[in-house]
Amino acid sequence: MNEPAARIVIIEDDETIREGYTYLVNNTSPYQVVNTYASFDEAKLKITKDNPDVIILDIQLPGTNGIDALPLLKKLLPNVYIIMLTVHETEKIILEALANGASGYFTKNTPSSKIIEAIKDVMQGGGPMSPNVAKKVITSLQKNPDSPLTKRETQILNLITRGKDRSQIATELFIETETVKTHIKNIYLKLNVNSKADAIKVARNNRLV
Known part of the structure; x- marks a missing residue:
């Protein structure tokens, strides 16, 4: 028997969806589903033996959710590609998934043919996403054009969010500490905050950095 072009594991608690994608992959692609699981907690016991190339992972799982499972799966299988397949498409969850090691992100209303394409894409180093998901990622990366801060204030706020002190x-910006102090005072005034923590929170919520 020929080795499949990729070994796939599906972690999804909905049995109908799990079986549907298993049938799809096994019958319409050169890939093979080597195992399926209803939860990460079940999968973690055997998944290293499955030796998958790609994992299709749901977020809303019983026990350990998909977001928390991502880094654990990457620890067990450092070279595996993980495609999120979920009903969740909030910006926060998408960015968390990508930060935790997801290679692709699709919503469950995605046409089945796109999932097959996504497997091929991640195997070739791509980062496939549903169009609506990609749009949210791009939006999150774009700075707020209506920011009240100057370029220098934005630079300083960015360094504050990275944990730098005055x-x-x-030192990093080749300016005096007193100048930094003045800029920080102006940042607090413009953002209507009184602390570093509040400044960071407002900056992130309003995409100022």
Whole structure:
């Protein structure tokens, strides 16, 4: 028997969806589903023996959810590609999934043929996503054009969010510590905040950095 072009594992608690994608992959592609699981907690016991190339992973799982499962799966299988397949498409969840190691992200209303294409895409180093998901990622990466901050204030706020103190910011930007202090005071005034933590929160919520 020829080795499949890719070994696939599906982790999805909905049995109908799990069986549907298994049939789809096994009968309409050169890939093979080598195992399926209803939860990560079940999968973690055997998945290294399955040795998958690609995992199709749901987010809303019983026990450990898909977002938390991502880094654990990458630890068990460092070279595996993980495609999220979920009903969730909020910006926060999408960015968390990508930050935790997801290679692709699709909503469950995605045409089945696109999932087969996505497997091929991740195997070739791509990062496939549903169009609506990609749009949210792009939006999240775009800075707010209506920011009240100057370019220098934005630079300083960015360094603050990265944990730099005043003297480190001064060194990095080749300016005096007192100048940094003045800029931070202006940032707090413009954002109507009184602390570093509040400034970071407002900055992230409003895509100022």
